[in-house]
Amino acid sequence: MSKRMKLLCATALTCLAVTAGGGAASAQSTFKIGISGAATGPASPNYSPNIEGLRTYVRALNDRGGVNGSKVELIVLDDKAAPSEAASNAKRLMDDEQVLAVGLMSLSSTYAPMFQAATRTKTPVLLLGMGVCPATATGPQMNPFIFCSGSTSDPNTAAAWQVPLVKALAEKNKDKVRLALIAMDIPISRQGVDTMEKIAGTIGVEVADKQAIPPAAADVSGAAARIISKDANYATSYAPVSTTVQMLGALRRQGWNGWYVHNHSSDAEDTLRQLKDPKLVMSPEYAFTVEKLPIFDAIAAAAKKYDGNLPVDKLTLGWASGMVLEAALKKCGDGCSKEKLLESLVGLNVQTGGIYPDPINWTKDDHRRPASFVAYVWDEKSQSIKRITEWAKVKDGEPVVARMTN
Amino acid sequence: MNLLVVILIQASFYALLGMGYVLIYRATRVLNLAHGDLMVFGAYLFFQALVATGGSLTLAIMAAALGAALLGAMVYLGVMRPLASYPVAVGVLATIALGLVLRTIVTVIWSAQTRYPAELLGRTGQPITLFAGVNVSGIDALIIAAAVIAMIGFPLLLRLSTVGIEMRGVAENALLAAQRGINIHRINAFSWAAATVMATVAGIFFSIKVRLGPDIWYVGLAGFAPALIGGMDSLKGVLVGAVIVAAAEVLAALYIAPQVALAAPFLVLLVALWMRPWGIFGSREELERI
Numbered sequence: 001m002s003k004r005m006k007l008l009c010a011t012a013l014t015c016l017a018v019t020a021g022g023g024a025a026s027a028q029s030t031f032k033i034g035i036s037g038a039a040t041g042p043a044s045p046n047y048s049p050n051i052e053g054l055r056t057y058v059r060a061l062n063d064r065g066g067v068n069g070s071k072v073e074l075i076v077l078d079d080k081a082a083p084s085e086a087a088s089n090a091k092r093l094m095d096d097e098q099v100l101a102v103g104l105m106s107l108s109s110t111y112a113p114m115f116q117a118a119t120r121t122k123t124p125v126l127l128l129g130m131g132v133c134p135a136t137a138t139g140p141q142m143n144p145f146i147f148c149s150g151s152t153s154d155p156n157t158a159a160a161w162q163v164p165l166v167k168a169l170a171e172k173n174k175d176k177v178r179l180a181l182i183a184m185d186i187p188i189s190r191q192g193v194d195t196m197e198k199i200a201g202t203i204g205v206e207v208a209d210k211q212a213i214p215p216a217a218a219d220v221s222g223a224a225a226r227i228i229s230k231d232a233n234y235a236t237s238y239a240p241v242s243t244t245v246q247m248l249g250a251l252r253r254q255g256w257n258g259w260y261v262h263n264h265s266s267d268a269e270d271t272l273r274q275l276k277d278p279k280l281v282m283s284p285e286y287a288f289t290v291e292k293l294p295i296f297d298a299i300a301a302a303a304k305k306y307d308g309n310l311p312v313d314k315l316t317l318g319w320a321s322g323m324v325l326e327a328a329l330k331k332c333g334d335g336c337s338k339e340k341l342l343e344s345l346v347g348l349n350v351q352t353g354g355i356y357p358d359p360i361n362w363t364k365d366d367h368r369r370p371a372s373f374v375a376y377v378w379d380e381k382s383q384s385i386k387r388i389t390e391w392a393k394v395k396d397g398e399p400v401v402a403r404m405t406n
Numbered sequence: 407m408n409l410l411v412v413i414l415i416q417a418s419f420y421a422l423l424g425m426g427y428v429l430i431y432r433a434t435r436v437l438n439l440a441h442g443d444l445m446v447f448g449a450y451l452f453f454q455a456l457v458a459t460g461g462s463l464t465l466a467i468m469a470a471a472l473g474a475a476l477l478g479a480m481v482y483l484g485v486m487r488p489l490a491s492y493p494v495a496v497g498v499l500a501t502i503a504l505g506l507v508l509r510t511i512v513t514v515i516w517s518a519q520t521r522y523p524a525e526l527l528g529r530t531g532q533p534i535t536l537f538a539g540v541n542v543s544g545i546d547a548l549i550i551a552a553a554v555i556a557m558i559g560f561p562l563l564l565r566l567s568t569v570g571i572e573m574r575g576v577a578e579n580a581l582l583a584a585q586r587g588i589n590i591h592r593i594n595a596f597s598w599a600a601a602t603v604m605a606t607v608a609g610i611f612f613s614i615k616v617r618l619g620p621d622i623w624y625v626g627l628a629g630f631a632p633a634l635i636g637g638m639d640s641l642k643g644v645l646v647g648a649v650i651v652a653a654a655e656v657l658a659a660l661y662i663a664p665q666v667a668l669a670a671p672f673l674v675l676l677v678a679l680w681m682r683p684w685g686i687f688g689s690r691e692e693l694e695r696i
Contacts, residue, residue, distance in 0.1 A: 044518035045619055185665050214668040218612075218628040219419065221412045222659025222667050229660065242520070246616050253615075254408065255541035267520060274522040310519070 030073045031066075031329050031336060034093030036114065037105030037129075041080035046240060046266050049310055050105045050129025051076060053299075053318015054325075060302045061322065067329040075099060079106050087113035094121040100341050101328075103321065105129045108188050118145040124342050126328075128321035130266050132188065133368045147345050147367045149324045149360050155192030155238050156397040158263050161373040162236050162283055163199040165389065166261055168402035169281065170205075170234060173259075178208035180232035182247055184239040185212040192238025192263070199399050208232040213243050224250035236261040241271050248280060261375075269313040269376070272385055276378050281388070283375045286320070286355050289313045290376070290385045295353030320352040324360060357391050371395075375402070408540050409656065415546045416652035417645075418553035422608040423629025424636065424644035425556060426601040431638045432577040433597030434486060436497040440505035441605055442626020444481075447508050448474040448606025449613040449622075450516050453523050461526045470610060471603050478602025479595040486598070487591055505623065512620045521618040523610075545615050552607055560641055569596060577639065631671040635678045637688020646686055650674055 035054065038047035055074060062071045075097055079085040086106065093099045094117050101124040104114050111127075118125040124145055127133060131150025163179075170177040179200060181193040190212050200207050208230040213220055224247060227235060235251070235258060237244050244262040251260070257279070262268065264284030272282050282288075289296045289312050299319050300312045308315065329336060331344040345367075350360040358370040375389040390403040423441070430438045438444075452470035459465040485504055489497050524545075534542055542550075564570035575583040576593045584590050605626060612618075612625055632651045636643025651671040659667035678686070 040513050040518060045520040048518045211664050213664050216624045217664065217668055218625040219416050220664065221416055222656035223664035225409060225412055225656065226660045242617065249616055253543040253546060254412065274525045
């Protein structure tokens with residue numbers, strides 16, 4: 001080999017080494033995470049606050065120095081809760097941006113394209129915020145790339161809490177229950193009330209009516225009149241809060257004075273505070289800010305620092321999502337890759353400061369979050385929200401016994 | 407009896423919405439598919455005014471109505487007037503684009519957060535029992551009152567006032583009206599302003615009664631069926647159409663299933679179009695002109 005040739009080879013090798021080194025350095029300089037969520041569109045009231053909560057957490061995290069000295073870069077794309085948009089986001093995030101993981105914060109109808117892309121590209125997908133953990137739910141099932149830290153259990157799990165809760169409430173009020181089951185006319189919601197109907201049969205709760213409200217219904221007065229005509233004195237839903245607000249309003253305006261138990265949603269606390277209906281029960285899987293946990297002060301401080309315009313209760317689920325993300329990236333460490341992150345997620349143990357009562361601890365075979373529920377109402381006497389039950393853990397969709405606090 | 411009241415309330419709301427469609431159609435022959443978005447924008451103006459005035463309903467309604475009137479006039483002068491010489495279909499397409507733009511603006515300014523203006527007003531959803539088994543809430547009573555006022559007021563305006571007579575003239579024959587010295591663009595802008603105010607009134611009621619969010623634009627489409635059934639160029643037709651649609655919806659939800667309620671008005675609409683395509687009180691000539 002001539003001297004000139006040796007020089008050329010040396011130069012080329014040096015360039016390669018520098019490029020490779022530079023590449024490694026840039027991979028470690030930031031953790032690139034994609035988010036596909038319903039930032040706008042009809043479902044956005046439930047999901048956009050989660051996205052804001054996560055953004056706030058990541059800003060605070062980066063200001064603290066990031067994870068192991070590396071910043072977290074969030075690439076947030078709006079899917080408008082549309083499956084076609086989710087498919088496009090999945091391609092951009094997983095193929096073009098080559099993110100380490102994708103956080104999904106949208107309706108369950110967006111899961112299928114995202115799950116398919118996750119399997120194809122072997123990219124972990126975290127169901128965050130209000131994500132529904134699909135254990136036995138309608139729609140795509142969990143797979144090795146899907147991890148669920150979301151606050152919504154599948155409809156079967158929610159039903160296993162809500163119907164016993166109605167029964168416990170009625171026993172406390174010395175009422176004989178005639179229960180109306182209300183769904184939004186979408187598959188997952190209908191599945192929820194179908195399961196509720198079955199559970200009601202097993203625990204001795206009489207179902208007076210079951211109905212599904214179309215998502216685009218401008219007025220539900222007729223549906224409310226139907227509930228009243230069936231003499232229902234309790235109602236419960238597995239539906240977005242918009243359906244509950246619309247139905248409860250229509251019932252009240254027609255003079256109905258029964259109890260309404262709503263499944264949880266990310267704006268459950270705010271809704272309760274705004275409606276001030278003493279017989280509206282919210283049954284979330286996370287703690288409301290009335291619990292005065294120290295973590296809520298931390299969220300409030302961050303929201304104030306970063307000019308957040310949302311109240312703390314709307315940011316909590318996004319904040320908890322950020323905690324999960326930080327723990328996963330910390331465990332993944334330097335040179336974090338998709339494969340390494342996937343390994344790190346199994347066995348991850350995250351405490352969320354009480355936002356969720358149980359730690360998130362994914363195993364090889366179970367990528368779900370333990371489902372524990374609680375119930376809150378508006379207390380007219382103190383003009384504030386108060387908790388009315390103990391926390392109850394639901395396992396494998398088995399109905400629990402709801403224990404009232406007093 | 408309570409059922410009749412429920413139908414009456416719903417019909418009143420649909421009549422308020424339907425009148426907006428008719429006012430614009432009469433003036434410009436355009437089916438305004440942005441009506442729902444104008445409704446949402448107006449409702450947000452009301453919410454903003456409510457916050458600014460510390461919960462004063464009267465001031466907030468006045469401010470929202472003024473803002474809505476300006477918005478409606480601006481939409482005509484800025485968007486629809488330049489398209490006046492094109493086929494009507496272009497104008498209809500423009501309203502679809504306008505709706506999307508308005509929806510985006512609402513989300514950017516006010517975010518997607520759900521609001522409950524009723525909270526700022528104190529609670530108005532509690533029912534008043536008129537007599538045994540018949541309940542009407544304060545807001546429902548207001549909806550009925552507003553529909554009655556609009557149903558009496560608009561025909562009187564069209565019949566007795568100068569601007570109303572000019573509106574009728576433009577609706578009858580715009581070219582002839584222009585030749586007679588009527589400023590048709592001023593009249594059309596007035597019609598758009600009035601329709602946007604009507605949409606805003608409906609939006610205010612819906613936001614107080616249910617909730618306010620950028621996603622409620624679809625509620626505005628509920629006025630479309632009554633207007634078509636009654637006749638797109640007939641104000642009294644809207645009232646009849648609204649009663650038919652409301653009755654179909656409520657009875658379908660009550661006796662069949664709530665899912666059917668959504669389709670019931672359009673089923674009625676199909677039958678109505680088959681029997682009388684120009685609507686119950688609509689003008690046959692107008693249909694041929696379309």
